Amino acid sequence: MMLVDAATNAHNRKVAIAVAAVIAIAGCLLAILSPWWLVLLPIAGGAFYFMRRKTRRRFAVIAQPFPGVWEATLESQVEYFRKLSPDQQERFRNLVKVFLDEVVITGIRTNVDEATRTLVAASAVIPILGFDDFEYSGLGEVLIYPGSFDDQYQTNSSADARTLGMVGVSHLSGVMILSKPSLVSGFANMSDKRNVGIHEFAHLVDKEDGDVDGVPPTADAETYEPWVRWVGDELRREVGNGEHIDDYAYTNEAEYFAVLSEYFFEAPAVLEKKNPKLYELMKKMYHQNPKRILGSPTRRRRRVGRNSPCPCGSGEKFKRCCKRKSMRGTPLAAK
Template identity: 50%
Template sequence: MIVTTEMNGRNRRQALVVSSLVAWAAGLVVWLAPALWLLLGLIPFSYWWVRRRYLRRVTVMQQPFPDEWERVLRTHVAFFVALNDAEKTRFRHLVQIFLDEVQITGIRTEVDETIRVLVAASAAIPIFGFHDWEYHRLREVLIYPDAFDDAYQSHGGSDEHILGMVGLHHLSGVMILSKPALLAGFAHQAGSQNVGVHEFAHLVEQEANE
């Protein structure tokens, strides 16, 4: 989620309310039991706790967008190319925040900047029309060297036909994508489905129905 000036101000007010309530409660406890004066340290901590994600995202959004990431978007992501300048800036911010907060791990395959940016673009496209959407549960995306089976195995077997999947049970919070399928989805090949965008759209639908 991009942090706008309005959202940042609202979060700041929420943090002030929470820290004020903590200050009142801590002050009362210390008045009754002066030996517990260390509880006063909860006041600034509570303010920081409410603000922490917004502060980090603002910092991330202020970082220069890497030239290599820009090249990947302009070369491979037609959705990005079609946006106007203001929308392109917003898309870049979504990519920056996603790559800061979600780990992308290669399983027996290399993950370079092209793969990382295409995963982030896949995540940004389905939520671009929603200004406050969060992938609440997603913490990691695994990149497999090829298709895989229902047991998340990829060894070249004939039953390995899955190109992307949102993990279940012990893999909750994890998405798995086939590297060749991810690249093909952004290669503008006739008849090829964009597996990355499809899986993130599925995740949006899944979280919306919970």
């Protein structure tokens, strides 16, 4: 998600004006031959509007203050955010603003509060924080389910309801589904190598080149061959008990990349110790070094007392406001 500052906004405006002017002038000159060419004048206006629409909206969204409940959620539940430098935290906040402005988050038989929306956005931002202008193109909505679901997207107590998240295909193209308890529990323990939100957004990073094949478009020529060779060898070998990578990774190439992405962002020091070369490949594909972030000295966590004024500015006590909204759900055992 490209962030827009004053310079970017001004450059976009100049380009839009130039393009619209060329179209309008061409229409006026060609109108000498036939008045029908005057149709280019409204087309020029349309071109200006189309070229300015996203940039202008993002510029306005980023200029808005960051809501207190979002800040409280990031501070209390997202360790990755807390460990970032102040500059990177500001970038993180701006990406959250843009994401939540452009992607609809809908609860299906469950309540979706601002804390839940913030965790969805954090799941989206963490994998792309190292990219300058990555776009989750095609994603329009995230559905939040009250629990795990089956192949028919139904939530019930049957043994088939084991899916915790998925990127929609076919008629659900452009939609992601996440189990709310699993989304929350993924951030409750940042060392268990499991985070369903990061997992599903890793699939979207992978999908950006058109195929969910376990090879993200961010893999350059130097990284592509050793990565493909490594994954191929991993999926061909016999997997036994005691693997440091979750068994679900060995389903196929796409799941291997998504599961390893959870591992990379949740327990980077462990991954690097177990396999330094694999960690280096992930660093190159994500343009990030989570070990440097999570392994740095812990920045003192801002503590808000239960009876203190809520940092969101509501005037309520923290225990009656954002603390209640940010209550953690119950983890699910199924993968």
